[in-house]
Amino acid sequence: MDKALDAWFVREILAHEASLAQYLRRCWPQADELHDLRQEVYVRVYEAAAKALPQQPKSFLFATARHLITDRLRRGRVVSIEPAGDFESLNVLIDEVSPEQRCGARQILKRLAEALDRLPDRCRQIVWLRRVEDLPQKEVASRLGISEKAVEKQIAKGMRLLAEHYHGQPAVPANAAAAARRRGAVTEQESG
Amino acid sequence: MNAGSRQIEHDAAAWLARRDGGDWSAEQTAALERWLSAATAHRVAFLRLEAAWAESDRLKALGAGLARGELPERGRWTQNRFGLRARRAEEAETHRRALADAAVAARAERRSRARAPARRLAAAALAATALLAVALSWGWQRYERVQPQAYRTAIGSLREIALADGSAATMSSDSAIEVALSRHERHIELQRGEAYFEVAKDAARPFAVQAGERRIVAVGTRFSVRRDGDEVRVVVSEGTVRLESAPQDGRGQPVTLLPAGSSALATAAGVLVRDGSIADAERALDWRRGYLVFLDTPLAVAVAEFNRYNRRPLVIGDAAAAQLRIGGSFRWSNAEVFANLLEQALPVRAERESERIVLYSR
Numbered sequence: 001m002d003k004a005l006d007a008w009f010v011r012e013i014l015a016h017e018a019s020l021a022q023y024l025r026r027c028w029p030q031a032d033e034l035h036d037l038r039q040e041v042y043v044r045v046y047e048a049a050a051k052a053l054p055q056q057p058k059s060f061l062f063a064t065a066r067h068l069i070t071d072r073l074r075r076g077r078v079v080s081i082e083p084a085g086d087f088e089s090l091n092v093l094i095d096e097v098s099p100e101q102r103c104g105a106r107q108i109l110k111r112l113a114e115a116l117d118r119l120p121d122r123c124r125q126i127v128w129l130r131r132v133e134d135l136p137q138k139e140v141a142s143r144l145g146i147s148e149k150a151v152e153k154q155i156a157k158g159m160r161l162l163a164e165h166y167h168g169q170p171a172v173p174a175n176a177a178a179a180a181r182r183r184g185a186v187t188e189q190e191s192g
Numbered sequence: 193m194n195a196g197s198r199q200i201e202h203d204a205a206a207w208l209a210r211r212d213g214g215d216w217s218a219e220q221t222a223a224l225e226r227w228l229s230a231a232t233a234h235r236v237a238f239l240r241l242e243a244a245w246a247e248s249d250r251l252k253a254l255g256a257g258l259a260r261g262e263l264p265e266r267g268r269w270t271q272n273r274f275g276l277r278a279r280r281a282e283e284a285e286t287h288r289r290a291l292a293d294a295a296v297a298a299r300a301e302r303r304s305r306a307r308a309p310a311r312r313l314a315a316a317a318l319a320a321t322a323l324l325a326v327a328l329s330w331g332w333q334r335y336e337r338v339q340p341q342a343y344r345t346a347i348g349s350l351r352e353i354a355l356a357d358g359s360a361a362t363m364s365s366d367s368a369i370e371v372a373l374s375r376h377e378r379h380i381e382l383q384r385g386e387a388y389f390e391v392a393k394d395a396a397r398p399f400a401v402q403a404g405e406r407r408i409v410a411v412g413t414r415f416s417v418r419r420d421g422d423e424v425r426v427v428v429s430e431g432t433v434r435l436e437s438a439p440q441d442g443r444g445q446p447v448t449l450l451p452a453g454s455s456a457l458a459t460a461a462g463v464l465v466r467d468g469s470i471a472d473a474e475r476a477l478d479w480r481r482g483y484l485v486f487l488d489t490p491l492a493v494a495v496a497e498f499n500r501y502n503r504r505p506l507v508i509g510d511a512a513a514a515q516l517r518i519g520g521s522f523r524w525s526n527a528e529v530f531a532n533l534l535e536q537a538l539p540v541r542a543e544r545e546s547e548r549i550v551l552y553s554r
Contacts, residue, residue: 009236010243025471026478026521029487039197042236109250116251117266128263130212131248132255137213148213156209160201163244 005050012057013045017167020065027069037072041065115165119158126151127158197233204237208245340372345385347503348525350480358392359399362480364418365501365524373397385500386418388480391431405438406458415450416477427455429473435463483521491516491534495551502527509552513540516553 020041024034044064045054054060119127129140130151137155141148207224210216228235254264343363345351351363357373367385371378375397380389382403391399391410401408401417403424408417413431417424426435428450435448435456448463450456453470456463478485484501486494492514495506501524508514516538522530531542531549539554 006235006239009239014240014243025475026483026485029519031469031471035201036197039200039233039237042240043232046236047232108247109253112248112251113254115248116254124266125263127248128251131251133260134252152206152209152213155212156202156205159205159208159241159245162248163241166244166247167240 002050005046005053008053008057009042009046009049013042013061014167016058016061018169020061021168023062023065024069027065037065037068041068044068111166111169112162114169115162118165119161123154123158123161126154127162130155195231195233197237200231200233200237201241203227204234204241207238208241212245340370340379340381342368342370344368348501357394357397360390362388364388364479382417382419384419386416386425386479388414388416388477390414407436407438409434409436413452422460424458425455426450426458427473427476428452429470429477437463478521479524482523482525484524485521487519488517489519490514491518491538491540491551494518498522498524498527498530501525505548506531507548507550509543509550512553513551516540 017038020038021034024037024041025031028034028037041061041064044067045061048054048060048064116124116127126140126144129135129143130137135143137151138148141151144151207227210220211224228238343351343353343361345363345365345367347366349365353361353363353371355361355371355373355378357378359378361369361371361380363369364386367387368383369387370381370383372381373379378394378397378399380387380399380401382401387401389399389401389410391413399410403417403419404422406424408415408424408426410431410433413428413433415426415428415431415433417426419425426433430452432452433450435450435458437446437458448456448465450465451467453473454465454467455473455476456465458464475485479501484494484497486497492508495508499505504527506527518534518538522533527549528544531544531551534540534551535542541552541554543550543552
C-alpha cells in the first residue's frame with residue numbers, strides 16, 4: 001500500500017499505454033495475447049519501481065517490454081525471427097513512438113466523451129446516470145427498475161471499456177498530423 | 193500470470209464497482225486490500241481502472257444545459273473525429289474570426305466617417321472584390337482541371353503530398369500518381385506502385401483513384417491502392433470505399449463496397465474481398481512507417497516485397513528456399529540486415545554479390 005508509488009505508476013507509466021500497445025502489436029503477432037503481455041509488462045515495471053523508481057520511466061517501460069518479449073521468445077512460444085536479432089530496429093522504434101502529450105482538460109474530456117459514446121446502449125445509459133447526473137447506484141437501479149446487482153455489473157463493464165479507450169487512445173493534438181507529415185518529409189530527405 | 197489477465201481485469205472492475213455502489217464496510221476494505229496484495233497483477237489492473245474511472249468524473253461537464261434524465265444521442269461531442277478535420281475546423285475558426293475582426297474594424301471606420309457617399313463607395317468596392325474573387329476561383333478551378341499534377345517516387349523512398357483539397361497522400365517506393373482536382377471530382381490516377389490516401393470530407397466532390405481498369409471511390413476516408421500490373425489491391429483503414437470496374441463487353445461490372453478493415457484483390461478473374469479488423473488493415477499499411485510485416489509468409493513473397501523498396505535485389509537461389517516461411521516486421525530500407533537475420537534464423541545461406549543477394553537453402 002504505497003500511495004506515492006501508485007500515483008507515480010498512473011502518471012508516468014499508464015500515460016504511455018497507447019504507445020506501449022502499438023509497440024507490442026508490432027512485435028507480437030498473436031493479437032489474443034496482447035492483453036496478457038501488457039499486464040505482465042505493468043507487473044514487472046511496478047515491482048521494479050517498488051524497489052527503486054526508474055529515472056527515465058518511459059525508457060524503462062519500453063526496455064521492460066523488450067525484455068519480456070525476448071524472454072517469451074526464448075521460451076519458444078512463437079515462431080518469429082524478428083526480435084531474435086533485429087534489436088537495432090526495435091530500438092529505433094522506441095524513439096519513433098510519438099512523445100506523449102500531457103493533454104489539456106478539454107482534450108481529456110473529449111476523449112472521455114468518445115469513450116462514453118462507444119459503450120453499448122444499456123451500459124452507456126447507466127454510466128451516464130451514475131457519472132454525469134451523479135446518482136448513486138441505488139437510485140439508478142430504482143429509476144430503471146432493475147436490481148442493484150445489475151447496475152453494479154453494468155458499471156463494472158463501463159469501467160473496463162472506459163479504461164480501454166481512455167488509456168489506449170493516443171493523445172493527438174490538432175497539429176500532430178502535420179508534425180507527422182513533417183517527420184515523413186525529413187525521412188525522405190535522409191533516404192533519398 | 194495463469195489467472196489470465198482478462199479475468200483479473202474483470203475481478204478488479206467488480207471490486208471497483210462494488211466500492212462505487214456505497215455501503216462499503218471496513219471488512220470490505222480489508223478484503224479488497226488482501227486481494228490487491230495477493231498479486232501485483234491485481235494491483236496494476238485495479239490502478240488502471242481506478243485511474244480512468246476517477247478521470248471520468250469530468251464527464252459531469254457534459255450534463256451542462258441538459259435536463260436531468262435526458263440522454264443525448266451519440267456523437268454529439270465527437271464531430272471532429274480526427275486531426276485533419278479538427279485542424280481544418282480550427283483554421284476555419286481562425287479565418288472566421290479574422291473576418292469578424294475586419295468587419296468590426298470596417299464598421300467602426302464607417303461610423304467614424306458616417307457619410308453616405310463613402311458607404312456607397314465601399315459597397316461598390318465590396319461588390320467588385322466579390323466579383324473578382326468569383327472570377328479568380330472559377331479560373332483556378334479550370335486551370336486545375338486541365339493541369340494535372342504528376343508525382344513520382346524513386347526506389348527506396350516514400351513521399352508525403354498535401355493535396356489542395358486538404359487530403360493527403362503517402363506514396364510508396366517506386367510509384368507514380370497524377371492528381372487532377374476539378375470542381376466535380378478529385379481524380380487521382382495511380383500509374384504505378386502504391387499510395388495511401390487520407391481523404392478530406394467533401395460530399396460534393398468524390399475522391400476517385402483510377403488504377404488501370406479499376407476505380408476506387410471515397411468521400412472521406414483512409415485507404416491505400418496498390419497496382420502490380422493488372423492486379424489492384426485496396427486496403428481500407430477507415431470509412432467505406434467503393435470499388436468499380438470498367439465495363440467489359442459493353443456490360444457494367446458489379447460494384448464492391450469495402451468497409452474499414454477489409455482488403456480487396458482485383459484481378460482479371462474477379463474481385464476477392466477479405467474482411468478483417470482495422471488493426472489488420474493498419475498492419476498491412478506499415479510500409480508507411482518504414483516496415484514490412486509478414487505473418488507466416490513464403491520467403492519468395494517476402495523477398496518480392498523487399499525488392500519493391502531496394503535497388504540491390506534479393507534473389508531466391510532454389511525452390512526449397514522459396515518455400516520457407518517467415519514472420520515478423522522488418523525495416524524495408526535494409527535488405528542486408530534482412531539477409532543476415534534470415535541466415536541466423538532459417539536454414540538459409542546468403543551469397544552477397546555486388547548487384548544482388550542470392551539466398552540458397554542449406
